[in-house]
Amino acid sequence: MADGECEKVHIVMFPWLAFGHMIPYMELAKLISQKGHRVSFLSTPRNIDRLPKLPPELENLIDYVKFPLPATNDLPEDAEATSDLPYDEVQYLKKAYDRLCDPVARFLESSCPDWILYDFAPFWVGRIAREQGIKTASFSIFIAAFLGFVGPTWAIMGGDYRKTPEDFTVAPSWVPFRTNVAFRYFEIKRIFDVLEANASGVSDFYRFGTGLESADILAVRSSCEVEPEWLKLLEEIHQKPVFPVGQLPPMDYLGEEETGTWQWIKDWLDLQKRGSVVYVAFGSEAKPSQLELTEIALGLEQSGMPFFWVLKTRRGSSDKDKIELPDGFEESVKGRGVVCTSWVPQLRILAHDSVGGFLTHSGWTSVVEALSLERALILLTFLADQGSVAESLRLVMVKEEGRIYREKAKEMKGVFVDAQLQDQYVENLLNYLTANRPKRCT
Incomplete structure (x- = not known):
């Protein structure tokens, strides 16, 4: 040899x-x-x-x-x-x-x-x-x-x-x-x-x-x-x-395949103000209970923030415990919030200029992806009530006292990327x- x-x-x-x-x-x-x-x-x-x-x-x-x-x-x-x-x-x-x-x-x-x-x-x-x-x-x-x-x-x-x-x-x-x-x-x-x-x-x-x-x-x-x-x-x-x-x-988020799914998502994100959107996703593994889903939905509604939510309603064909959004939720947030129950190109979404924060289950891969793109994190372990969801979103995304979270996310990029x-x-x-x-x- x-x-x-x-x-x-x-x-x-x-x-x-x-x-x-x-x-x-x-x-x-x-x-x-x-x-x-x-x-x-x-x-x-x-x-x-x-x-x-x-x-x-x-x-x-x-x-x-x-x-x-x-x-x-x-x-x-x-x-x-x-x-x-x-x-x-x-x-x-x-x-x-x-x-x-x-x-x-x-x-x-x-x-x-x-x-x-x-x-x-x-x-x-x-x-x-x-x-x-x-x-x-x-x-x-x-x-x-x-x-x-x-x-x-x-x-x-x-x-x-x-x-x-x-x-x-x-x-x-x-x-x-x-x-x-x-x-x-x-x-x-x-x-x-x-x-x-x-x-x-x-x-x-x-x-x-x-x-x-x-x-x-x-x-x-x-x-x-x-x-x-x-x-x-x-x-x-x-x-x-x-x-x-x-x-x-991730070595190259642009390596994610461009699909028709990404095109309509991009069209919606393009209409939003820079840094205003909360991206909501809890990874490929996590699925909230029905009670948790209802509380999260009400928190998003009360926050007043624009959001894009990737929601997993069941885990595989054998999962009989399908969860559902509260009645009237999608109508009440129409134009301000989107709920998607299929696969999405997460890195492309996080990289979009309109996204300012990421409401996530705290999985380390999601944390690394978010910080590598300078996105502020709102970490949820699925047992927060609706009031804290709404308040946490406003604090991290828009309030002056939450500026430190937004600035720290930018600082950490140097370590993560x-x-x-x-x-x-x-x-x-x-x-x-x-x-x-x-x-x-x-």
Whole structure:
């Protein structure tokens, strides 16, 4: 093998079956392949077909590898991502996902990669890779503060430290600095089932802890400019190298396909005043309850602000709990607000001059996209009442005392969209992966 080829690595990337995970993995794959390294991106056929198209210059370096999802009696035939299912049925997706263990093992054996970067869900990958002499990196799309808060593996995987929801509402003992990072009671209560075994036979926390424990290194969607103390803490509690990979802002929002959908959206946005529109979207996974939807709708109505709302009324064909807008809502906001229940090009909307703020569920990908385009954020965890929605929108968008939120959004762009800074984080990771690859290059 030529010396130049020997310096390049073959990396497998294996994200969980959620678009909030697959998209950051794909952004990192693009940055890695831009430097000449080869990436095998593993997922299911329908998910890969729904991912954004690759830039032509990267098509020869990123190989999409499709693994058909094993059928189970509990899973609808077309369900391959969390967005295709109601929340309480995602456990069956994990059950089917675990049945990819043998096909993935065979692929790794035949393709002989240097490294595999894997998500929290495939807790079995570390064992497979170790048996085949493949190096492993647990790549978390969660920020370092979250990883630091959930703690060392003994605490994640069923230690006696946390047994009740209340245990998650205070800073843990292993955090040596003052912090407000903790769940509020209603937040942890809503997701407390991640500590319990489900139809797959293991809990999400067990998956998380096992993946961290078996990894050679940890890679985190984070940066030293945003959370240096948390990154340092991760190295201390896990006793292994931790590599921030940057915030992974979208490489090119204009790469989103132009469709007839975008044209009518653009026509409406063009009619609005600069910076006046609130874009409302809660990601591909989240769906408010009927009560929450009603309160959000009333808050938007009372705010008086123009808005464009992307509303997910159901999650997949098996979701029988369809939610509906309050009677008369669309008529009452006609001309000022738009509700869209189909797919939209989010980055193009956020980039439009008429959009000034983003009412979002706080998913980190949405936060990064918004700040990379200097859009002020209004963060909603689905349990705010209508009055606070209306007041928060007015505060962030138009009130003088909310100017700091608008200005801070502009300031943060330098951290989130600094191409040189992002490149350096990826370069640091690749230098380590190259220097510590298995000695197969002959």
